[in-house]
C-alpha cells in the first residue's frame with residue numbers, strides 16, 4: 001500500500017480574492033505540498049506551503065484505478081471522483097470539460113474529439129503501460145502532459161503467458177470446461193510438455209524480455225523478433241524476420257504496442273508461416289491479430305490452440321457483453337477448441353495495480369504541484385530541484401510553448417526584471433517546456449509575469465507555482 005500522504009494545509013478562505021486571480025490551475029499559482037521535497041535530494045528544508053486552494057484541483061479517475069493511486073491524490077486535498085468503469089464518449093466529454101486531471105486505464109479513448117472539450121485539463125494519468133488510447137500529439141500541442149507506468153505490470157503479463165503456455169499445451173481449458181459440465185475425458189493425445197519447445201516472442205521489450213527469462217527457466221528455447229536489435233537474455237536468440245520466428249516456434253506470443261505497423265500483424269499469411277499444430281498467444285492489443293484469420297487457422301487445425309487477452313472492441317464494464325454485438329465474430333471465436341479467452345486481465349494483479357497506482361499517482365502530484373515532467377510520454381522531460389524554506393519569495397514559472405525561434409528571448413525579457421535562480425528548457429517535436437525559478441517576487445510580480453506570458457503568441461500553457 002502507498003505510504004499515507006500528508007494532508008495539505010487548509011487554505012485561508014480569502015486567498016483567491018486577495019490574489020484577485022482565478023484559482024484555476026491552468027492560470028494560477030500553486031505551491032508544492034510540504035510533503036514533497038522534489039525529485040532531487042536537497043539539504044535545505046523544503047518550502048512550507050503557502051496557503052492556496054488545492055481543493056480546486058478536480059480529478060476524474062475512470063476504470064477502477066487502484067486505491068493506492070486514489071489515496072495519493074485525495075491526500076493532496078484534490079477533489080477526486082472515481083468511477084469503476086470507462087464512460088461512453090458523450091458522457092466522457094461532459095465530465096472532462098470540468099476536470100484538471102483525468103486518470104484512465106487501457107479502455108478510455110482520449111481522442112482529439114474528447115480532448116478538444118477538455119479546456120481545463122492539465123494532465124492525463126494512464127494507470128497502465130499502453131498509451132495508444134490517448135492522442136499524445138494533440139495533448140502535447142495543447143500543453144496536456146501524459147504519464148503512464150511503463151513496467152509495473154510487465155511481470156504480471158509475463159506470468160499470465162507462462163500459465164497460458166502450459167494451459168494450451170495440456171488443453172486445460174477444454175478439460176476443465178468438460179469437467180464443469182460433468183464429463184470425464186482423460187486424454188493424452190496432442191498434450192505436450194513445454195520443456196524443449198521453442199517460444200517465439202514478438203516484441204522483446206519489458207514484457208517480452210521478462211517472459212524470456214521465465215520460459216528459459218522452464219526449459220524452453222527462446223527466440224525473439226523485434227524491430228530494433230536487442231541483447232538476448234540467457235541463451236535467447238534474436239531472429240531477423242517475423243517469418244523466421246513463425247517458422248521455428250512451437251508457441252508464438254505477441255508483445256508489441258498498438259501501432260499502424262502492428263495492425264493485423266498476424267493474419268492469414270502469417271498463420272501459413274506458423275508450424276503445423278503450434279499455438280498463438282496475444283496479450284498485447286486486440287488489433288494485432290486478425291481474428292477471422294485466427295478462426296480459420298484454428299478450424300483447419302493449422303494452430304492447435306490460442307490464448308487471447310485483448311480484443312479489437314472491449315466492453316466498458318463487466319457484464320455479458322462478449323457477443324456478436326461487440327465483435328461480429330464473437331460467437332465463432334467462442335466455439336473454437338483449445339482457446340483460452342480472458343477479459344484483458346494481463347496486468348490485473350494486486351501487486352501490479354498497487355504499484356501502478358503509486359507510480360502514476362506520484363507522477364501526477366509532482367506535475368501538478370511542481371511542474372516536473374520526468375516520465376512524461378509526450379512532453380520533454382524537465383526537472384528542477386525543489387524550492388526550499390530558505391527561498392520564501394520565490395515562484396516557479398512554467399511556460400509550455402510552440403517550439404519556434406525567438407521564444408526564449410521574449411520569455412527572458414519578461415523574466416529579466418527578476419532574478420532567475422535556475423531555469424531549464426527542452427523541446428520535443430513542436431512543443432517546448434520551460435521551467436524557471438525566480439526570486440524576490442511578490443504576488444503582484446507573479447501576476448504580472450503570468451499575464452505577460454499569457455499574452456505571448458507562442459503560448460500553449462502558462463502555470464506559476466509558489
Ligand SMILES: NC(=O)C1=CN([C@@H]2O[C@H](COP(=O)(O)OP(=O)(O)OC[C@H]3O[C@@H](n4cnc5c(N)ncnc54)[C@H](O)[C@@H]3O)[C@@H](O)[C@H]2O)C=CC1
Pocket residue numbers: 129130150151153154157202203204205206207208225226227228255256257258259261262283284285309310344345346347348
Ligand atoms: N494484456 C494486458 O493487460 C497488457 C498489455 N500490454 C500491452 O503489451 C504491449 C507491450 O508492452 P511492453 O513490453 O511493456 O512494451 P515495450 O515498449 O517495453 O516493448 C515493446 C517492444 O515491441 C517492439 N516493437 C514495436 N513495433 C514492433 C514491430 N512492428 N515488430 C516487432 N517488434 C516491435 C519494440 O521495439 C519494443 O521492444 C504494450 O504496448 C501494451 O499494449 C501491456 C501491459 C498489460
Ligand SMILES: O=C(O)C(=O)COP(=O)(O)O
Pocket residue numbers: 105106107127128129130131153344345346347348
Ligand atoms: O497496461 C496496459 O497497457 C494494459 O493493457 C493493461 O490495461 P488495464 O489497466 O488492465 O486496462
